[in-house]
Amino acid sequence: MAKLQNGAILWQGASLIDGAPIVVIATGIKRKSQNAKTGAMIQTFIIRSDVSPVDALKTGADRSVCGDCPKRPLNFVAKFDGDQACYVDVAKSVRSVYAAFKRGIYPTVSPTAAAELFAGRKLRLGAYGNPSAAPYAMWEVVASKTAGRTGYIHNWQDANPAWSNLVMASVEDVAQGLAARRLGYRLFRVRSAAEPLMAREIACPASKEAGHKTSCFDCLACGGHSSKARVDIAIIAH
Helix, strand or coil: CCCCCCCEEEEEEECCCCCCEEEEEEECCCCCCCCCCCCCCEEEEEEECCCCHHHHHHHCCCHHHHCCCCCCCCCCCCCCCCCCCCCCCHHHHHHHHHHHHHHCCCCECCHHHHHHHCCCCEEEEEEECCHHHCCHHHHHHHCCCCCEEEEEECCCCCCCHHHHHCCEEEECCHHHHHHHHHCCCCEEEEECCCCCCCCCEEECCCCCCCCCCCCHHHHCCCCHHHCCCCCEEEEECC
């Protein structure tokens, strides 16, 4: 562990979405993330291991890590005013992580070693990519000793139901939200400014519309059923 860099490889193998080669990398182990919303959480990136993430966006190879997320640039069709494609600046943070991976600076750690390394820390499952592109069992061990975690999956319809323990079902409308609830998930829903909240749903406390009352680091409501929160979360598209 003494030689560990700011990042580490947690898992590498075939995407559970389409079988293409992917890698899961954690960053922010030594240096805190500069993301004001998520704070000092350890960030994880699920990316293709053989294709630059920028090229993956252009060609559709990002499906290996993002699945059929409607926010993918090749999929995106705005549903209402203010609706936008994925907010992640792939050309900056994600490309930087990929470049470092290709230079070979990240050591590989086992899930058990990662659990010890992350003990008492807070973890973000999927700063980029769908966590469920990699095995649930790996994430379960990695997150087992953390002080809290946040995460979202878009393929909740056909993913291992156990994912509801760690992450939120990312949904685009009320119908999807009700379907995800029936499968046992808590929700994170993107809505328009004119759309009301559903029953058992609150505005994201870290959002502009909620007055930025807190940060993801302090809130941790988006941790599936492992979170103390029991309500669902919604945010106005931004």
